[in-house]
Amino acid sequence: MFEAIAFYLFAFLTIAMFSIAVLTSQALHAMTALAAGMIFISAFFFLLGADFIGVVQIIVYTGAVMALYAFGMMFFDTTRGVKEKNANSMIVFGLSGLAALMVVIIFVAPIVSENIGAFYPINEAVGNTQDVGMVLFTKYLVPFELAAVMLLVAMIAGIVLAGKKMDHSLTQMSEEEIELMRESNKKAQL
Amino acid sequence: MDTAFFIETIVKIVVILTVFSALAGFGTYFERKILAFMQRRLGPTYVGPYGLLQIAADGIKLFTKEDIIPAGVVGPIFKIAPVITAATAFMAAAAIPFMPEFTIFGYTVHPIVADINIGILYILGIMAVGLYGPLLGGMSSNNKYSLISAARGASVFISYEVVTGLSILAPIMMVGSLSLIDFNNYQSGGIGSWMVWSQPVAFILFWIAAFAETGRTPFHLIANDHEIIDGFGTEYSGMRWGLFFIGEYANMFFISFVMAIIFLGGFGDGSALGALALLGKVAFLFFFFLWTRAAWPDVRPDQLMWLCWKVLMPIAVVNVVITGIVLMF
Numbered sequence: 001m002f003e004a005i006a007f008y009l010f011a012f013l014t015i016a017m018f019s020i021a022v023l024t025s026q027a028l029h030a031m032t033a034l035a036a037g038m039i040f041i042s043a044f045f046f047l048l049g050a051d052f053i054g055v056v057q058i059i060v061y062t063g064a065v066m067a068l069y070a071f072g073m074m075f076f077d078t079t080r081g082v083k084e085k086n087a088n089s090m091i092v093f094g095l096s097g098l099a100a101l102m103v104v105i106i107f108v109a110p111i112v113s114e115n116i117g118a119f120y121p122i123n124e125a126v127g128n129t130q131d132v133g134m135v136l137f138t139k140y141l142v143p144f145e146l147a148a149v150m151l152l153v154a155m156i157a158g159i160v161l162a163g164k165k166m167d168h169s170l171t172q173m174s175e176e177e178i179e180l181m182r183e184s185n186k187k188a189q190l
Numbered sequence: 191m192d193t194a195f196f197i198e199t200i201v202k203i204v205v206i207l208t209v210f211s212a213l214a215g216f217g218t219y220f221e222r223k224i225l226a227f228m229q230r231r232l233g234p235t236y237v238g239p240y241g242l243l244q245i246a247a248d249g250i251k252l253f254t255k256e257d258i259i260p261a262g263v264v265g266p267i268f269k270i271a272p273v274i275t276a277a278t279a280f281m282a283a284a285a286i287p288f289m290p291e292f293t294i295f296g297y298t299v300h301p302i303v304a305d306i307n308i309g310i311l312y313i314l315g316i317m318a319v320g321l322y323g324p325l326l327g328g329m330s331s332n333n334k335y336s337l338i339s340a341a342r343g344a345s346v347f348i349s350y351e352v353v354t355g356l357s358i359l360a361p362i363m364m365v366g367s368l369s370l371i372d373f374n375n376y377q378s379g380g381i382g383s384w385m386v387w388s389q390p391v392a393f394i395l396f397w398i399a400a401f402a403e404t405g406r407t408p409f410h411l412i413a414n415d416h417e418i419i420d421g422f423g424t425e426y427s428g429m430r431w432g433l434f435f436i437g438e439y440a441n442m443f444f445i446s447f448v449m450a451i452i453f454l455g456g457f458g459d460g461s462a463l464g465a466l467a468l469l470g471k472v473a474f475l476f477f478f479f480l481w482t483r484a485a486w487p488d489v490r491p492d493q494l495m496w497l498c499w500k501v502l503m504p505i506a507v508v509n510v511v512i513t514g515i516v517l518m519f
Contacts, residue, residue, distance in 0.1 A: 028264050028330055035322060055311045062317030068346050070325055074341045127307045129368060170490075 003047055011042040025082050027073060035066040050131045202303050206283050206501065209407060214439035215245045228484035230268070263425065264330040271330065271422075272430045275323025275437035279444065282316040285309035287370055290460030304370070307452050309370040311459035314354060317403055321347040323437060324405075324412055328406045328422035328498050337374035338419025341404075349498040350402035350409075356506035357395035359515040361385050361452055370448070374456035384455040391509045393453045395502055400445045402494070404438060411491050442483055446475035 017037035021030045038061040045054030086092060110116040136144055136152050173181070192224045219234065219242065226233030234241030259265060281406050286309075289301040296403045321343060328340025347378060362368060364385070386393045414423030452454060452470035458464035489497070503515040 026264065026327070028267050032267055032270070032322075032326060039319065049305055051308045054309070055308050055315045058315040059311070059318055063315060063321070063351065067318075067321060067325070067344055070329070070350075071344045073329070074344070075203070075339065126357065127367075129308060 006047055007045065010040050010047075013037075014040040025084065026080075027076060027082055031066070031069055031073060034069075037061050037065060038062045050128060052132050198299070198301060198358050200303070203284075206288075206303065207280060209266070210280065210440045210443060211436055213443055214436045215249060217439040217442065217476070218248065218435075219484070221474075224480045226483050228481070229475035252429050252432035257430060258427045260425050261333070261479065262332040263507065264332075267326050267330040268425075269430070270301050271323050271325075271327035272426065272437070274326065275320060276318050276433040276440070278320040279437040279440040282313045282320075282442075283440070283444050284288070285312045285370065286444060287451065287456070288447065289465045290457045305369065307370060308368045310373070310448075310452070311366050313370075313444075314351070317441070317445075318347070318351055318417075320441065321404075321439070323434065324422040327434070331424050331425040332424065335418040336424050337418075337423050338418050339414075339424075343422065345491075346402055346409065346412060346494060349495060350399045353395055353399040353498055353502045353506055354403060355388070356442050356503065356510060357399065358452065359391045359500070359506075360392045361389050363510070363513055363517060364388065370451050370456075373452050377455045377458045380458070381455065384453065386453045389453065389509075389513070391410055391505060393449075395506050396449060396453070398450060398502060400407065401479070401482070403499075404441045404479070405446055405478050406442065408486045408489055409494055410483075410488050411494060414488060441481055442476060443472065446472045446479075448484075459511065 014037050017033045020033035021037065024030050024033070039058055042054040042057040045051070045112075046059060059071060118130070120139075126134075223241075225231075225234045232300040234244040237247050259268060268394075284303040285306055287300075287302040287305075290300055291300045292297070324343040325340050328336040328338075330336070361373070365373055367373070372386075372428075376387055401407070405412045413423055418424075423434055426434065447468075450468055454471045455467075457468040477484065
């Protein structure tokens with residue numbers, strides 16, 4: 001019974017939070033609601049006994065992804081509402097409705113035709129973390145390593161793009177050095 | 191799910207909430223007295239014996255002060271931000287074993303709210319969520335100092351989470367479990383088996399990162415009084431500001447418990463002496479936070495980032511690799 005109560009409570013909370021994220025015109029409200037929704041989703045993983053995935057959901061989405069969104073929003077005036085520009089609301093409505101319908105069909109089709117089954121059921125003898133690790137490092141080793149390589153490529157690309165002027169630190173330079181750098185930059189532009 | 195389990199859990203939650211909220215108050219008293227001692231001042235002396243009633247006076251002031259919501263702030267977010275800080279601090283406490291299990295009136299009590307087998311990951315995750323308190327508080331305040339503080343908070347938390355996670359990875363590899371109880375049992379053979387001897391580098395890194403995660407003095411940039419007033423707390427008054435404060439002090443206590451359990455042997459074999467030893471270790475680690483505040487100046491934000499990404503993170507990665515090689519052969 002407690003599981004049912006918890007499920008409906010968190011289902012309601014998750015849907016409410018994501019609705020706020022979509023419907024509000026205030027950027028800060030949307031961000032907070034999205035972060036809260038991400039945390040409420042992890043409750044479903046806990047209810048299913050997938051502790052590890054639940055915690056990873058909190059760490060990755062709320063701790064890292066949402067914090068990066070927030071970091072991006074530092075450069076806007078978040079205390080005012082956003083004026084949205086909708087040229088044609090029918091197109092927006094139709095496309096988003098179609099996308100939602102597609103997602104529902106993708107997930108419901110295998111359930112309706114009963115073609116879904118757990119290949120790797122939970123092994124009670126070892127913990128949830130070990131279960132995930134065993135599957136990840138045997139059957140899904142190649143995709144896992146590919147993802148790792150792709151992340152490494154993205155990281156190196158990010159450092160190369162952002163790190164062009166990393167050897168200069170304005171806080172550590174004296175006023176004359178900064179002036180000198182500005183002069184040389186102006187000359188280079190001319 | 192029997193009734194006894196339910197009542198036990200609720201009692202545990204209430205005890206942790208009250209004890210650590212009160213300890214946050216006492217923490218401020220200790221902080222003032224210790225700072226005063228180290229800086230050759232007297233600290234609080236007027237209210238009560240040795241100034242002890244200063245805690246009560248501060249509490250009454252915080253509770254009864256007018257709750258001001260300034261014009262121009264984003265109301266709901268501004269109101270909820272302090273609650274996030276305090277709530278995440280106490281949520282992290284759910285997976286911490288505060289004492290060895292003991293029997294009272296024939297009933298065995300486990301002084302841990304939820305013994306989940308991913309305890310340490312859960313604590314790190316919830317502490318990561320604690321970032322939203324300063325972040326949302328700063329962004330909704332409509333104040334430039336608060337906004338600077340929020341930006342600093344986001345960068346410091348994201349960066350130092352990397353160091354915390356990587357430094358703790360090596361001990362996790364040695365123990366082979368994420369449960370804090372398993373960590374404690376791994377080191378139950380006395381001082382010689384403490385994790386700090388086999389993982390000194392990880393211990394130092396985690397300790398440094400703990401200062402950043404709690405926003406204590408060498409890394410106190412998030413609310414640096416002499417440059418950005420009180421940072422994210424500038425626009426807050428009364429108990430809303432008090433909640434930020436309780437969250438910060440509760441976090442200091444909880445991270446001291448985590449450090450003592452992971453690296454310093456925890457409560458050892460589970461005897462009464464072991465429990466006392468755990469409290470002693472936590473007291474020392476808490477004292478160290480205050481000691482550092484008295485002894486060290488703040489670092490600059492760019493120095494903080496330099497320290498994290500160019501010094502601590504490479505050391506943590508090398509530590510993980512060496513631990514892996516040693517474990518393999």
